[in-house]
């Protein structure tokens with residue numbers, strides 16, 4: 522199903538099999554010289570067929586696409602890259618330079634990365650059914666070729682870089698948080714923002730930490746400040762429906778994280794706790810009756826989100842981190858309480 526959102530900008534809804542997100546939005550921007558596809562879809566033959574049908578309906582032969590730009594390196598956005606490379610080996614790929622580096626790690630140093638991640642999860646209290654079960658969760662296990670392509674051939678994008686397609690002059694806006702090198706595309710004269718997963722109309726973007734030396738929630742909140750200042754009339758998100766009033770949505774997202782930080786702070790008041798224990802107490806907006814009913818993958822996501830919130834609290838001096846026998850505990854910071 523395609524829709525011409527603005528002249529020569531098409532939204533193509535691509536199905537996401539087995540995902541509660543429903544579909545991915547791919548955007549095709551075309552001009553005489555250049556046809557740019559923003560984001561692809563999961564690597565399934567029927568998804569590729571569906572996206573190619575959309576591209577054809579928009580008047581472009583899929584093998585003649587000149588470029589694919591990725592808002593970030595998550596599997597539902599990059600999965601189809603190898604299939605496009607098969608039909609058009611000169612197609613140009615571009616993604617933020619941080620995601621190029623991550624793709625290199627995924628494809629070249631994955632064993633070490635996986636071990637580091639397992640240790641991280643264990644140190645935050647995850648049972649081994651989650652910490653050592655990454656093959657069930659981790660996209661690098663089921664889409665290694667997409668990361669190889671990005672590592673080897675993607676052009677690295679920079680914040681502020683301009684991308685001109687026909688009459689449109691897009692600006693790359695680096696919005697780390699949902700992933701470290703996430704970008705949006707802003708077009709100031711038509712006031713549109715292609716937002717990837719940085720802003721979605723009803724779903725709260727997943728902000729999680731699975732490695733040391735990151736602070737994704739602080740990054741995300743500053744990215745929200747950055748996009749809030751833009752003069753935007755229409756947001757073209759990576760999932761769900763196109764929406765307006767982006768500032769209102771940003772206020773809601775900030776409020777959501779503020780509430781969750783308060784909930785987690787209250788939980789820490791009951792005593793020192795691992796992130797996994799805190800995660801089991803948080804009121805998650807999911808359709809499972811209790812923490813015990815969460816599938817392992819949901820627990821893994823919830824743990825990552827909880828660590829991101831605890832880390833922000835620690836950075837702000839509102840929580841204290843201690844370690845015993847390689848397990849990390851958080852408690853309320855006495856300086857504040």
Ligand SMILES: [Zn+2]
Pocket residue numbers: 595597598718759760
């Ligand atoms: Zn996504």
